[in-house]
Amino acid sequence: DVVMTQSPLSLPVTLGQPASISCRSNQSLVYSDGNTYLNWFLQRPGQSPRRLIYKVSNRNSGVPDRFSGSGSGTDFTLRISRVEAEDVGVYYCMQGTHWPLTFGGGTKVEIK
């Protein structure tokens, strides 16, 4: 199975400041069709997860442009340009290239 490793585990941030979360896989996530199926999700406290980013860098409809995804192969990053209070929660990366699908362990973002 593909292992997804996120860092840091916890990320205290100051409102208005940038934040960055890393996600690494132990195998390339490039699929045979040339696409890289790497997603980012946010789970706010008490809520179901919500997808923010798909195929590395594409924002879901309605996701603010302060969220951006980048990376390739086995190394990926989610960036928040200016953290807002509503961004608090646990962020998960997930690979959709190989079966079984696997999630990272999560990064908890909280306000300092």
Place this chain on the structure above:
Amino acid sequence: QVHLVESGGGVVQPGRSLRLSCAASGFTLSSHGMHWVRQAPGKGLEWVAVIWHDGSNKYYADSVKGRFTISRDNSKNTLYLQMNSLRVEDTAVYYCTRDRWDWGQGTLVTVSS
């Protein structure tokens, strides 16, 4: 608007069975693959199973293979997860999602004696 509503959760003894349902609305179920994902209390997300839009293919996590069965009835706009030989470690909130990763609110399954 996509709407997914899970049901069927509850408290069950180890070794027993439970069937979860996921009622879909706001989109054409038969056009989409569907997943089950679970989350143990206080833990992260674990993918459980997927079924192709027409039911032709299914994949399972190793942790549930041979015990859980995913199925669908497109005529009833409903996804199912039959869970047999339940274990304490199957305790979790179970979410259904479609292949565009819209999520339901989840249903809690507690396996305990």
